[in-house]
Amino acid sequence: MDWNLMIRKCVKQGFFTEALQIYSSMVRSGVHGSEFTFPFVLKACAKLPSLEDATKLHSHILLTGFQAHVFVQTALVDVYSKCCCFHSARLVFDQMPIKSLVSWNSIISAHCRDFHIDQSFGILKQMQLLGLELSSATFTGFLASCSLPQGLSIHGYITKLGLDLHLPLANSIMSMYIRLNQIDGALSVFYTLHQKSIVSWTIILGGYLSAGDVAKVFAVFNQMRCQCVGPDSIVFVNLISCCKLSGNLLLAMLVHSLLLKSGFDHKDPIDNLLVAMYAKCKDLVSARRVFDAVHEKSVFLWTSMISGYAQFGYPNEALHLFNMLLRTASRPNELTLATVLSACAEMGSLRMGEEIEQYILLNGLGSDLRVQTSLIHMFCKCGSIKKAQALFERIPNKDLAVWSAMINGYAVHGMGKEALNLFHKMQNEVGIKPDAIVYTSVLLACSHSGLIEDGLKYFRSMQKDFGIEPSIQHYSCLVDLLGRAGYVELALRTIQEMPVLVQARVWAPFLSACYTHHNLELGEFAAKNLFDLEPRSTGNFVLMTNLYTSMGKWKEAAKARSIINARGLVKEPGWSQIEIDGAVHVLAAEGQSHLESIDIHEVEAS
Template sequence: MLRSAIRPDSYTLPFLLLAAARYPAPSLARAAHALLGKIGLNGHDHTVHSLITMYSYLDDPGAARKVFDGIPTRDVVSWNAMMKAYGRVGMNGEVGRMFRDMVKEGTVAPNAVTVAVVLAACRDQGDLVLGRWVEEWSWSARMEMDSLVGSALLGMYEKCGEIAEARRVFDTIIDKDIVAWNAMITGYAQNGMSNEAISLFHSMRIAGMRPDKITLAGVLSACSAVGALELGSELDGYASRRGLYSNVYVGTALVDMYAKCGDLDKAIEVFRKMPCKNVASWNALICGLAFNGRGDEAIQHFQLMRNEEGLKPDDITFIGVLSACVHAGLVKDGKRWFNSLTPEFQIIPKIEHYSCMVDLLARSGHLEEAWDFIEKIPDKVDAVMLGALLAACRKCKNVEIGERVINRIIQLEPTNSWNYVVSSKIYASSDRLDDSAKMRGLMRERGVNKTPGCSWVEVSGKVLEFYAGDEPQHGADDMYQVLDLLVDEMRLEGYVPNLDVEVLPWASVYAAIHCLVSRSLQVGCVLDAKFVSLWLGWHEPEMVYSGNMDAKWLLMQKWVKLYYFSEASALIKFARIRSRKRAATVPATKPARQTPENTPKAAARRDGGTLSAT
């Protein structure tokens, strides 16, 4: 253009400035700025706005501010451009100061874009005070709560942990678009309110909104947390039909969901279908394999990630690797990988890595070594690693080390009932009944109540919650009986009850048993592992299988996942157990009920037919 002797104008040069910024080409950008001065376009609105944006992309807010300060008459676009420049480089405090200056001057009124930029800065900085002030100013300025402002505002509240405030804002947004729905769903999921996220997703579908990749990532995260495998599978089908498998975030969320719901075969299948994988994708699979007890496979995929894909593992990768060593009992390998974190991978160990090492040593019976390890990192010790060591002390009946741990963990978590209960049992197992009673007395004195065990199960797309001690609900009138049958079968398989533990009510597993026997559905039940030994009361309950290996029980330190895949042989076994027990216990005067063992379908199965999930 210059060779053709055509003079660029104020509409041509901004495109050159933005191209130079995004390339990025700093030398070309500064040459273009100099050209503006030569042809007298330094003060034109279009060019100054583009200059500010250009320097923000070049991470040079100082140069952008010089341009801004040189504008004789600033408009709202120039103010917004400068605030965006500060926000892009993380100078969120400057964004807030500029907004206050803008309001104080009063010559230019902030618009919706201004408010959205400031609220984004408040979100990133966690500045709830300024965020509330911006909302109050918006209402006083009679600014319409459209999707742009509303989404930014609820995003700020969510990041600051004010979920109720975020929902209040969401409900006031006029004409909610997909951005607003996604912001609220993601906020629920990230703040541990998974059921609310799933419920809002259903409301979104009723409202006629079509989920996009961000929606799927948020809802799949919620499904992972509550074991909503049925809904997760439906979203998998939707992603496949919409061609969203190519999106690495959706694919990773699916792998994570299937892994956390215990369906590792499906997780691996989705992983292999992904055309593009990043470190997060590999992490989801490695951690999923590790947390589900398949440590050797997790290590194999870690080696594939490094050697064949050439990806550099991060700190999350090594949480999965160390967890794999924990569940596979690979003490030497775990030590080797932990010691290589900084020298070989330039990763500074975090508290999660230290916790894995304590867990690894404790589970393998190296209690003294685990305690020495904790003593070397006093500033990194938390209740998680102490809890792992305390559980191991109870298992090994090591009161000496257990007493040291008790003193530390109760200081860190004085209101956690699990600490007192396990401590009391450690003393009781060594016939120190007075100390055991003192621990329970201290628990009462401090007003600490035993936290009821909780589990949840998805049935027909709805997540049902059960708490230990609750009355049977959700139509589970015969779950006690079925559970008793399962206990009898476990005894027949050779498992002996551990009489040293107090068995809590079984309400938390009713839903899973009910679905196994009477509904033939593929379901998941997630239990808090702190209560596993109390619920089951078996010696060494690391793996409990039915005789034909179709009903899978996997007990792990952090989570317990019970999965049943509705194959005919397994269901028939449960049905026959139940039938045998009912024949001996149900009064003859009681009318016969339609149960899985006396239905026509069950008869067909016993005669060699097949069972399909219904």
Template sequence: MEIRTNTSQLANFLQVCIDKKSHINGKLLHAHILRTGLFADIFLSNRLIELYHKCGRLRTARRVFDKMPHRNLFSWNAMLSAHCKTGDIEEAHKLFVKMPERNDVSWNTLISALVRGGLEQKALNIYYDMNQEGFLPTNFTLASVFSACGALFDLQYGRVSHGFANKIGLDKNIYVGNALLGMYAKCGHVEDAIKAFEDLPEVNEVSFTAIMGVLGDIDRVEEAFDMFRSMCRIGIQIDAISLSSILGVCARNGFNDLGSSVNGQQLHGLTIRLGLEKDLHLSNSLLDMYAKCGDMNSAEMIFDNLLEVSVVSWNVMIGGYGQRYQIKKAIEFMQKMQRFGFEPDEVTYINMLTACLKSGDTETAHEVFNKMASPSLSSWNALLSGYSQIGKHKEALWLFINMQFCNVKGDKTTFAIICSSCASLGLLKGGRQVHAASLKNLFDDDIYVASGLIGMYSKCSKIEVAKCIFDRIKDQDDIVCWNSMIAGLSINNLDLESFVLFKNMLENNMLPTQFSYATVLSSCAKLSSISQGRQMHAQALKDEIINDVVVGSALIDMYSKCGYVDEARLFFEKMPVRNTITWNEMIHGYAQNGHGSEGVALFEEMINQSGEKPDAVTFIAVLTACSHSGLVDYGIMIFNSMQIKHGVEPISDHYACLIDSLGRAGRFSEIEDILDTMPYSNDPILWEVLLSSCRVHLNASLAKRAADELFRMNPCNSAPYVLLANMYSFMGKWDDARNIRELMIEKQLVKGPGHSWFEHKDGS
């Protein structure tokens, strides 16, 4: 009886030590237990394990466990939990294997620890064994399993586990439901994630935070804000995490949306009202929101008032200035960061690289890259991506080659980027080598790598190879490769096949993107197929993408190229949003359909009323309109205003339009003045335009000059020979005509046959 009382008292004393994490007093009790021979008491020994674990003495806890003469299930679970909570996963697993018996706690403890430790596949294997041995998972087990499936993008196993959760009635549990929502979101199945949220019998701040992030990721911004408003309305506590999540939605929407900036300011006000402005993570989210909305003044104000600054805070500011092409400010902040004792991390360097490359400053980008002691793969990829995005594809290729010399093994992102650069350069040999390397590294099944390969082979006129790659893709549920294949067919003038593939995509329940529509509408335009174009118009209405400015611009181009310029204008007037491209398409539509005056009038409306800034393409369109309408002097005036008034440097296409306009009017002396001063004398199109005008007006001397220039640039081109010979024949200069034809025979030049295209009334 005395021993029992002593044991009970010791257990109580140990519990006090555990609660207060009193290591010294616990050691004294441990010594007393050993001295009085009570160590054999399993209950007391278990308490000692718990004490040492809570006091951060894992080795001592393990020594107690190893020396115990007798152990029960609680002893094993206590030691297992100690290893798991201190992150010693390997030892925890070894201990788990040795356990003479296990219960739900044993399985759940190990599975949760494996997921936390990033060993998701191992966690799923243990979960499978758990099911095989007949143990039912708890809500915590299933939450860990769904988290593992999300991290591994293992949708199939996630769905199986979802079914099992339904079967045992845990699908409505808040922890399981939130984890299920997260799993579907990470696997890219947004509608399933939304359904998981809607099926929850009760929701908490975790549920709302997760669903807001999901909706923000797919640009359903207003719905994300509606969720936040609902959260406020039903009285769920707004904390720093939920505010950070909705601020992230504002940040992702960026400075192209005024509404995001306004919503962000309101959320900033709410942050202050709730007294959360001192939370560092939330402050960084506010910084990020303002930076991505382009409001760097507000971002600087928050940064200057931060009670605590982290490397993340500096990185956000550097990235924000880089996004705004303010490279000097980005460099200034990086220098300040180092002066204040903060070491730049990988994100800092990547933000600086991106900032330099966006500004076109490749020299500074290289300096930043070379300062990195050991650039990570992400840094290599950032530089590769930057070069590719600004059109410096040769530099991207050299960088990729340098990666090989530095023994840096590329990943899927690397191969996707370099495929794109090979495609842009039309570099078939290099593209094949990249393809071989992707096969060797087992990356060819990745949708982005496959998409890049399809694009590369398509642009190198190897469309059959592109088709083979597309047909072999295992996961054809992703729109990326479909878009690449549709574009590839269109590039190779297989526009009917492009249209058919688009219809196949719809039959496979794929939702087309704006790029899908823009590509297939371009194919319809090239086919001059108004019936197919109208089908696409109807489909865009059905898919509720008709108001997208890219799709709308493509529709205007399609109607114009099919000769239905009035329908193009009708649609143009109904568009809720227009950009410079939209105006360009409509002006050009008028020009190519012989309605030059309307095109000029629209140009005037654009520069005087719309607020849109004309670019180089705008001037090509309006100069073409002037040429087709005989508005020569007005065209000259517009040409002269390009650089002075609008800051657009004339290129060879603008000179070609001006020469065409003057040539149609027979004003050849002015053309000769332009020819003597223009910087593009080696552009064959200019001389072809001039030769065509000379033929119409029978200007033999200038025609001879144009033809000589074309002979010099390309002796194998038959067009100037044919045009010059026909003009001589028409003028009765038979000897000159005969000389030209003999020259063609001598050079073995053959005139290509003419052809025309029309659409039959049945649509074929």
């Protein structure tokens, strides 16, 4: 039996775990490795990466006397580097009596992975002094982790050596510029290449995608097709991600059609991305069609479909799909559970949330921070603030998301003081820096608890102390805070000082405040702005009608109501839901959709 051939074949085909298993069988049968065996087995350890297996293998090498072989030593430097054990990599390299160019390249890569870029330049100078002929592989490690000034210097040196037209190295240079958000630098290299590989095109596509420039992504893709370069699966991953970013359904359908023609459908991760793409385009029917067409569904595909339902207002379907998942051989992972818990929160189904919590605990997934954060959010949304508190206190190493979930829970329950105390504790006792999301919860807490001065203080502090630019959510909370407290004139001045694009989103809460505090003049001013911005929003007309009615302005109220009828606007009926014996019942105002609606109305009438 040729053990070496079997190990080499496994490594080349990417079966790294199997290669280690074959080596173990070889050792148990009494056959020892050689200078031809060890480099391949070490490569398998590096690819996994597995420091434990690499250390055991190093012991075997020492026992069998192959530690002085240059190929084996170079492979040891590489495996320790890729397993994030820089000290061992450097120790092996320093003890090498003879170093090949590959050895030098490996130790440069090791320094770059460990962010010792300056030392890497020192090694490069040593190589030059020794008269070693530098290759494209020498610079690959630099380009993967350098800063922009270092990258420019390296690029210049590569050009001086005449290596800049070497296609793999040119691709690495372009990747460096993209990583550093320098798309123009990448393009300057791209357009000098006489021959471009599919990798070259993909790097540019990925650069524009990272910049969020959807039009440029498809412009480059069209150039690629004109050059008769056929797309591969990575190109389609970029295109689908681009459609997801834009939310353009027509574009999504065109890309999907091209994907089917090219034969790249039903391949991971493309199926997952297609489902997520259609969900982002709010076409859950097409997302489900893609999902149902896959015979062997991965947990990632299940999670994508569940997430689509949960994010876009179909929590019942999300929970139903989760129950289907539990009846298959696939097991939900932490992200699946976090997603389905958000569906429980949306529905307000405490019983279902508690059942999922039991599943989490039984399967040992309760220590994951994403799951814990989702549980806190679910308990808060389902009205069980005490359970959320108890879980929060049990979490040993809380990250910002955990703190933010609990602060938001206090905020929506009108527990402003508790929210602010927790916010202070997070900063002063734990030293966690707040972000824009947690500040939204803090402002919401101030708004719901009438803490005007606190709200204004935190709004200023957010910008002054942490450099967080206010978003639409922050401005909405601020207007709501002032409006609820009756400071409608101050709220108006605040709106007028906001950026124009933000103003459109805060007139509605301002109009609501005018209605609450019977301020007809400012209410009419807010309504005029709203009617110009959202001429088909029934809610705005209804709110203005109610304001006129509350002020005894019957003619004006009738006029506003007539506009609703003339424009054919239909008010969405109000609804409520209640959980009884684990089932969530949705009741619409004056509706007959519930199975027991006749009995319900009879009870109401009695």
